[in-house]
Structures are given as structure tokens and as C-alpha cells.
Amino acid sequence: xxxxxxxxxxxxxxxxxxxxxxxAAAKAFSQYERTLPAGSKPTLxxxxxxxxxxxxxxxxxxxxxxxxxxxxxxxxHEIVESD
Amino acid sequence: MTSxxxxxxxxxxxxxxSGFLLRWIAPRMGPVQLISILDTSGAFQALxxxxxxxxxxxxxxxxxxxxxxEAVILRVGDYDPKVVAGxxxxxxxxxxxxxxxxxxxxxxxxxxAGYGADYVWVVDADKWMTPWSxxxxxxxxxxVVDSINALLDGETAQTAFDIEMEGYTRNADLTExxxxxxxxxxxxxxxxxxxxxxxxxxxxxxxTMPLPPPPxxxxxxx
Numbered sequence: 001x002x003x004x005x006x007x008x009x010x011x012x013x014x015x016x017x018x019x020x021x022x023x024a025a026a027k028a029f030s031q032y033e034r035t036l037p038a039g040s041k042p043t044l045x046x047x048x049x050x051x052x053x054x055x056x057x058x059x060x061x062x063x064x065x066x067x068x069x070x071x072x073x074x075x076x077h078e079i080v081e082s083d
Numbered sequence: 084m085t086s087x088x089x090x091x092x093x094x095x096x097x098x099x100x101s102g103f104l105l106r107w108i109a110p111r112m113g114p115v116q117l118i119s120i121l122d123t124s125g126a127f128q129a130l131x132x133x134x135x136x137x138x139x140x141x142x143x144x145x146x147x148x149x150x151x152x153e154a155v156i157l158r159v160g161d162y163d164p165k166v167v168a169g170x171x172x173x174x175x176x177x178x179x180x181x182x183x184x185x186x187x188x189x190x191x192x193x194x195x196a197g198y199g200a201d202y203v204w205v206v207d208a209d210k211w212m213t214p215w216s217x218x219x220x221x222x223x224x225x226x227v228v229d230s231i232n233a234l235l236d237g238e239t240a241q242t243a244f245d246i247e248m249e250g251y252t253r254n255a256d257l258t259e260x261x262x263x264x265x266x267x268x269x270x271x272x273x274x275x276x277x278x279x280x281x282x283x284x285x286x287x288x289x290x291t292m293p294l295p296p297p298p299x300x301x302x303x304x305x
Contacts, residue, residue, distance in 0.1 A: 006261040036260070041208040042219055044262070045096035046201045048177040049142040049149060056095040058208065059262070079203060082268040083261060 002035030006083075013077040017070045025073060026063035033059060051075070084285050086112040087131045089139035091151045092119040099206045100140040100175050102214025103224040104231070108138060110290045111235045122150030127157070131166045136173075136284045138231055143176030146183050159183050164190035171240060171282050175227055177201040180275030193282035194240035196230070196247075200273035203266045222263055223270060226250025237286030244276040 009028040015021040052071035090101035146159035168191030180199035204223035230247035251271035
């Protein structure tokens with residue numbers, strides 16, 4: 001869908017989870033998100049319990065969560081690295 | 084022979100996972116179905132004993148599977164082995180493959196299928212009233228549905244597991260959405276099958292689909 005933006009996101013998520021690194025990942029996710037089709041409310045969900053991040057994060061709020069939450073940054077790193 | 088199907092329905096992830104199982108699995112499993120507020124520890128542990136298969140979804144961590152409102156329904160070291168002994172288990176939950184899954188095998192479960200990491204997927208929150216019609220979520224949850232249906236057809240745990248893995252791979256190859264594709268691969272990479280790969284249950288009658296969709300219980304606090 002947006003290979004270039006996706007690859008940039010992957011690269012930022014490979015950086016250490018510092019405030020600067022999370023800020024860069026959040027910015028990269030925002031740019032990727034702009035390439036997604038509009039018209040629904042996509043939300044990333046999980047069945048985790050007490051993991052330190054919300055179980056449901058609307059895709060348009062992932063960049064905010066990436067910025068403030070190191071544990072969510074780590075989860076996104078693992079998910080994106082699977083690709 | 085009875086079956087145990089545990090389906091919490093209180094937040095977006097549980098409504099999505101339970102919604103698909105309610106739509107595609109519940110008609111083949113019975114008579115014990117713990118839906119929504121019925122999905123509690125006492126009911127689960129008491130009513131699982133006569134079942135030959137347990138299918139449960141809910142929030143979890145390495146040693147806990149929960150039901151309605153995160154009520155613990157199964158915790159490592161805190162259940163009667165009769166709850167799981169001699170049964171085929173499928174837990175659609177996070178991380179139970181690390182401790183709870185092995186513990187059920189140690190307590191006599193024939194097989195356990197679940198996940199060693201978080202189970203993640205993308206849902207369309209606009210479909211929360213009819214989660215089984217969510218095309219985003221279907222890419223991840225339908226392979227699980229196909230796997231459970233294979234178990235109910237009398238296929239082995241290994242065959243059912245392979246069907247789920249192939250489903251993730253197929254859907255990952257077809258989707259153009261990178262985030263959804265990554266979630267599919269993540270779930271596939273972290274899926275766990277333990278115990279006897281040849282374990283199977285007595286086949287259940289096939290249901291001619293499509294059935295009318297089930298009613299969804301609307302929680303007052305969602």
C-alpha cells in the first residue's frame with residue numbers, strides 16, 4: 001500500500017526506545033497512516049492482560065501511543081519486524 | 084459428549100474474537116456456552132469437566148486466562164486437573180502458550196493450541212455491533228475459525244493447527260495493508276501447539292452455512 005512509508009517506519013522502530021526514538025517512530029507512523037484508505041475506524045487490538053499498553057488503539061492514535069509508551073513501542077517493533 | 088465454549092464480550096477485542104466464534108463455531112458446539120457475564124471461573128471449571136474440547140477466548144498472560152471483565156477462569160496451579168484432563172484445548176488469548184498451555188499438558192490435556200505472545204489484529208471499530216461482519220478482523224480470526232471447525236470435523240490437532248497457519252500465510256499474501264499483514268505474520272510466528280499432535284475429538288455434525296447471525300448482547304458500559 002505504501003511500501004516506502006512502511007520501510008521508514010520499520011527503520012525507526014529498530015532504534016532504541018528513547019524519547020527521541022519514539023518521537024521519530026510516531027512521526028513515521030503518522031506518515032504511513034496517511035497512506036491508508038479512509039472510511040472506517042481501524043483499531044489495533046490485542047488480548048493481552050496487564051501489558052502496560054491499551055488493548056485497543058485506534059490506528060489514528062498509534063503515533064501518539066508510540067510517542068508516550070515504551071511498552072507499546074516495543075510491541076509495535078515486534079509486530080512490524082514480523083513483516 | 085459436551086463441549087465448552089467460553090466467550091467474553093465486554094470490550095472491543097473480546098467482542099471481535101467472541102463475535103466470530105459466536106457466528107461460526109457456537110452453532111456446532113454445545114450445550115455448554117459461557118457467553119458474556121456467564122463466562123466466570125466457577126461456571127468454567129465446573130462445566131468443563133464433562134467436555135472433550137474447550138474453546139476459550141479472552142484476555143490472558145503467561146499463566147492466566149480470563150473471562151468476563153478479566154475474571155480469572157484458569158490460572159497455573161489453581162485448578163482441578165479434571166478441568167483439562169483428556170481434552171483438546173484451543174485458547175484464543177495472549178501469551179498462554181508460555182506457562183498455562185504447558186501446565187494444562189502437565190495436568191493431562193491431550194493438546195493445547197494458543198499463542199506465546201500477544202494475539203494482535205486490526206478491527207473496524209464501526210462494526211462493534213456485528214463483529215462477524217468485520218473484514219479487517221476476518222483476515223486474522225477466520226483462520227482460527229477454520230482451525231476450530233477442523234477440530235470439530237474430527238481432524239487432528241496438528242491438522243487444525245496447520246490450517247490456521249496456512250490461513251495466516253494466505254491472507255498475508257493477499258492483503259495490501261502492511262499493518263494487517265504484519266499482525267498476521269506475528270500471530271503465525273507466535274502460535275503454539277503442545278501435547279499430542281494426533282489428538283482429536285469426536286466429530287460434531289456439520290452445519291450448513293450461512294446461519295442467521297446471532298444476536299449480540301449490548302453491554303451497558305461499552
